[in-house]
Amino acid sequence: MQKPDPLRLLACQVAIPDVVRAGDRNRHVVSVCERISNSLAESGPVDLIVLPELCTMTYSREAFEMLDDLAEPLDGPSVTRFAELARAESAMLVFGMARRTDTGFRISQVILSETGKVVSCYDKMHLCQYGASCEKEFFERGEKLAVVGLKGWKVAPLICYDIRIPEMTRALVLEHHADLLLHCGAYFRDESFATWHSFVTTRAMENQTYLLSLNRAGSDYGESLFCSPWMDENHPAVAFAEHTEQFRIFELDPDLPAETRSMYTFLKDRHPKYSL
Numbered sequence: 001m002q003k004p005d006p007l008r009l010l011a012c013q014v015a016i017p018d019v020v021r022a023g024d025r026n027r028h029v030v031s032v033c034e035r036i037s038n039s040l041a042e043s044g045p046v047d048l049i050v051l052p053e054l055c056t057m058t059y060s061r062e063a064f065e066m067l068d069d070l071a072e073p074l075d076g077p078s079v080t081r082f083a084e085l086a087r088a089e090s091a092m093l094v095f096g097m098a099r100r101t102d103t104g105f106r107i108s109q110v111i112l113s114e115t116g117k118v119v120s121c122y123d124k125m126h127l128c129q130y131g132a133s134c135e136k137e138f139f140e141r142g143e144k145l146a147v148v149g150l151k152g153w154k155v156a157p158l159i160c161y162d163i164r165i166p167e168m169t170r171a172l173v174l175e176h177h178a179d180l181l182l183h184c185g186a187y188f189r190d191e192s193f194a195t196w197h198s199f200v201t202t203r204a205m206e207n208q209t210y211l212l213s214l215n216r217a218g219s220d221y222g223e224s225l226f227c228s229p230w231m232d233e234n235h236p237a238v239a240f241a242e243h244t245e246q247f248r249i250f251e252l253d254p255d256l257p258a259e260t261r262s263m264y265t266f267l268k269d270r271h272p273k274y275s276l
Contacts, residue, residue, distance in 0.1 A: 003152055003254065004151060004152030004153045004179060004254035005151040005152055005254065006251060006252065006253065006254060007047050007048065007150070007151055007153055007180070007251075007252040007254070008045070008046045008047050008048070008249060008250075008251055008252075009046060009047065009048045009049075009050065009180075009212070009249065009250045009251075009252060010036070010039070010040065010043075010046040010048065010049045010050070010091075010247060010248070010249050011050050011212055011214050011224065011226065011240075011247070011248050011249075011250065012032075012036060012049065012050065012051045012052075012214070012247050013052070013214060013215060013216065013217045013222065013224045013240045013241065013245060013246045013247070013248075014032055014035075014051055014052065014055055014216060014217060014245055014247075015216070015217040015218060015244075015245040016028065016055060016057070016058060016059075016216050016217075016218065017058075018058055019056070019057045019058045019063065019070075020057070020058055020060075020062055020063045020066045020070070021066065021069060021070070022069045022070060022077075025056050025057055025070055025077075025078070026077050026078075026081075028056065028057075029056055029077070029078050029081050029082070030081060032051070032055070033081055033082065033084070033085045035245075035247075036049060036085060036089075036247065037085065037088065037089070039247045040089055043247075043249055045089065045090065045091070046089070046091050046249060047091055047092065047150060047151055048091060048092045048093075048094070048150060048155070049085070049086070049089065049091050049092070049093045049094070050093075050094045050095075050182055050184065050212060050214055051093075051094065051095040051096060051184070051214070052096055052184045052185060052186060052214050052215055052216045053096040053107065053109070053124075053159050053160050053184045053185050053186045053216075054096045054097065054098060054107060054186055055095055055096045055097070055184075055216065056070075056072075056078045056095070056096070056097045056098070057070050057097070057098060059132075059186040059188065059216070061134055064134065064135075064137070064138040064139075065138075067098055067100075067105045067138060070098055071097075071098040071099060071100040071105045072097060072098070072099065072100055073099070073100050074099065074110065074118050074121060076100075078095070078097050079097075079110060079112070079118065082095050082110070082112060083112050083116030083117075083118075084116065086112045086113065086114055086115070086116045087114070087115060087116040089114075090114045091114055092111065092112065092113055092114055092119075092148075092150050092155075093111075093112045094109055094110070094111050094112075094155075094157060094182055094184070095109070095110055095112075096108065096109050096110075096159070096184050097110060098139075099121070099123065101140070103140060104139070104140045105138060105139050105140065106123040106124065106139055106140050106141075106142060107123065107124040107127075107135065107139050107159060108121050108122065108123050108124070108142075109121070109122045109146075109157040109159060109182070109184055111146065111148050111155075111157065119148055120146045120147075120148050121146065122142065122145070122146035122156075122157045122158070122159070123140075123141070123142025123143070123144075124139070124141065124142055124159040124160070124161075124162065125141055125142045125143070125144075125145075125162060125168065126141070126161045126162050126164070126165050126168070127139055127141050127161065128160060128161035130192070131188065131190030131191055131192050132188035132190045133161070133188075135161075145168075145171065145172060145176065147172065147176045147177075147178055152254070153179045153180055153252075153254070154176065154177050154178045154179050154180070155178065155179070155180045155182060156172045156176065156178035156180070156181055156182065157181075157182045157183075157184060158172070158181060158182070158183050158184075159183075159184055159185065160183075160184070160185035160186060160187065162183070163183050163185075163196075163199045163200060163203055163213070164199055166203070166206075169181060169203045169207055170206075170207065173207040173208075173209055174207075174267070178209065179209060179210065179254075179257060180209065180210045180211075180212070180252065181203070181204075181207075181209060181210070181211040181212070182212050182214070183200065183203075183211060183212060183213040183214065184214050185213065185214065185215050186215070186216055186221070187215045187221060187223075188220050188221065189220050189221070196213070197213075197223075197225055197237075200213040200225050200227060200237075201225070201227055201231060201237055204227035204228070204229065204231070204237075205227075205229075205230070205231065206266060207267075208229040208230065208257055208260045208261050208264065208266060208267060209229055209257055210227065210228060210229060210252055210256075210257070211226075211227040212224075212225075212226050212227075212250075213225045213226070213227070215240075217241070217243060217244055217245040217246065218243060219243055221243070222240065222241060222242050222243040222244070223239060223240060223241075223242055224239075224240035224246075225237050225238070225239055225240070226238040226240075226248070226250055228256065229256055229257045229260040229261075230256075230260040230263075230264065238250070
């Protein structure tokens with residue numbers, strides 16, 4: 001088994017304007033790519049660029065009612081533009097969009113290689129239907145997980161409400177050996193916002209893995225969180241800006257998960273069978 005190399009990750013808590021038309025979407029994606037390029041020109045190269053759920057459009061009922069115009073296939077303009085960025089920066093890129101299928105629409109995280117090729121696409125398996133969310137009215141749910149390789153790491157996306165379903169992250173780590181979970185969301189400040197970080201830190205700690213929980217920026221969003229396999233008062237999770245756009249780079253140590261698991265044996269100490 002290949003030992004992972006250190007991994008350098010750019011997490012983009014990106015601001016998204018009012019986008020409910022395809023033309024506005026295309027101009028927004030071009031602007032986001034330019035801002036990422038400018039950021040990397042100052043900070044230096046990275047291995048992985050990550051953007052939030054549905055980052056090409058507004059998250060709202062109004063936008064969802066325009067999916068006939070906003071949703072795209074995997075060879076559409078958003079994939080094409082982000083692929084150009086991936087090639088220019090020689091980095092894997094993960095971004096969220098509304099994907100058009102033969103049967104309807106899906107909330108997807110598209111994974112592009114450093115050559116701009118679509119290597120995988122994860123469709124949100126758990127659709128949210130409370131608070132500011134009305135996803136079940138407009139989208140189909142996904143049916144399978146996605147795990148991709150990068151410099152010896154196994155990287156797995158999940159989307160927003162997925163974090164509330166513990167079986168998913170457990171399966172990604174224990175069955176599919178994910179080292180890095182990319183939790184890309186559109187966390188609006190509704191009644192569930194206050195508990196979001198608790199779910200995130202729990203999933204990172206109980207699975208002893210790196211976990212990026214990435215929100216969009218804005219007055220109703222923000223406060224993304226980056227978690228290590230172990231966190232305490234001396235090693236806290238890293239919080240992003242409360243509202244504003246912020247691009248942050250993280251250096252991931254490939255030895256830390258194994259070191260954490262050797263000291264805190266949560267996973268090893270699981271009983272082989274839980275039953276009454």
